[in-house]
Amino acid sequence: MNNAEPTVAAVLRSIGQQLSSRFEAELLLAGVLKCDRARLFAHPETVLSKSQLKQLNELTAQRIDGVPIAYLLGVREFYGREFIVNPSVLIPRPETELLVEQALKLPVTAQAHVLDIGTGSGCIILTLAAERPDWHFTATDISAQALATAQRNQRRLDLGDRSITWRKGSGYKAFAAQTNHRFDLIVSNPPYVAEQDPHLTQGDLRFEPDIALTAGPSGLELIDELIDQAPAHLNPGGWLLLEHGYDQSEQVCEQMQQIGFDAVQSRQDLAGHYRVAMGSWQR
Numbered sequence: 668m669n670n671a672e673p674t675v676a677a678v679l680r681s682i683g684q685q686l687s688s689r690f691e692a693e694l695l696l697a698g699v700l701k702c703d704r705a706r707l708f709a710h711p712e713t714v715l716s717k718s719q720l721k722q723l724n725e726l727t728a729q730r731i732d733g734v735p736i737a738y739l740l741g742v743r744e745f746y747g748r749e750f751i752v753n754p755s756v757l758i759p760r761p762e763t764e765l766l767v768e769q770a771l772k773l774p775v776t777a778q779a780h781v782l783d784i785g786t787g788s789g790c791i792i793l794t795l796a797a798e799r800p801d802w803h804f805t806a807t808d809i810s811a812q813a814l815a816t817a818q819r820n821q822r823r824l825d826l827g828d829r830s831i832t833w834r835k836g837s838g839y840k841a842f843a844a845q846t847n848h849r850f851d852l853i854v855s856n857p858p859y860v861a862e863q864d865p866h867l868t869q870g871d872l873r874f875e876p877d878i879a880l881t882a883g884p885s886g887l888e889l890i891d892e893l894i895d896q897a898p899a900h901l902n903p904g905g906w907l908l909l910e911h912g913y914d915q916s917e918q919v920c921e922q923m924q925q926i927g928f929d930a931v932q933s934r935q936d937l938a939g940h941y942r943v944a945m946g947s948w949q950r
């Protein structure tokens with residue numbers, strides 16, 4: 668900013684140029700002023716305080732360094748609700764809304780017991796809890812910080828008296844002491860990017876937790892484990908629903924068929940990539 672008075676209009680011009688994005692400038696400024704974007708258009712003459720301007724300049728510098736806008740704002744919308752995010756959790760993706768959409772269509776019992784493995788911000792399990800008040804919910808993550816963030820999101824969303832059991836642990840090991848704990852639906856968006864995938868060094872992925880992105884050299888390590896061990900945790904007629912990489916559909920569906928799942932299929936995301944594999948356990 669030069670010496671001109673730092674009005675909303677002037678600041679948006681300047682920050683918009685620095686970021687080469689008027690939209691991102693609006694998001695950051697609305698975040699600093701704790702208002703929605705519409706208010707910026709309604710009151711372009713508002714003058715920012717020194718501390719607001721300082722905060723905005725700091726956020727702009729971080730954004731120029733590549734920090735994801737969701738981490739700077741501390742929130743991301745998912746399935747119509749706002750979730751707290753921070754660098755300990757993956758930023759919820761539109762592809763994962765497909766997984767939620769498919770879960771809500773499945774023919775499960777009215778009081779289904781649902782398990783979400785690798786819950787991160789809690790976006791999947793909390794959305795299901797909001798949409799299906801009569802289901803029962805359990806969510807796990809290997810990361811204590813991620814679980815803490817998910818629990819903050821639970822408190823923030825108005826979910827009435829719905830109870831969610833949170834467990835820390837790797838894969839199904841979170842249930843090691845309860846071998847007879849079975850579910851009607853298991854959902855997961857596990858880490859599935861191959862360790863050497865060049866995308867890991869690009870864009871938002873550079874700032875997201877490794878543990879949320881990669882599970883081993885092929886990327887399929889945790890997915891395989893979740894499929895192989897699912898039968899021990901599913902009720903007869905239960906479903907397993909997994910998000911996977913854009914090029915992993917064939918391997919994931921084959922693995923499910925080999926283990927003995929029925930009705931195995933994968934659904935396409937908005938970009939036309941097969942993204943969510945599902946199968947039913949009938950035994």
Ligand SMILES: C[S@@+](CC[C@H](N)C(=O)[O-])C[C@H]1O[C@@H](n2cnc3c(N)ncnc32)[C@H](O)[C@@H]1O
Pocket residue numbers: 756757758759760763784785786787788789790791807808809810813836837838856857858859878879880882889
């Ligand atoms: C791709 S993120 C998904 C987060 C969230 N469910 C979402 O869809 O935005 C994967 C999550 O799995 C967790 N995770 C990684 N390895 C795990 C494991 N072996 N067992 C349980 N959770 C794991 C990570 O901490 C991370 O929160």
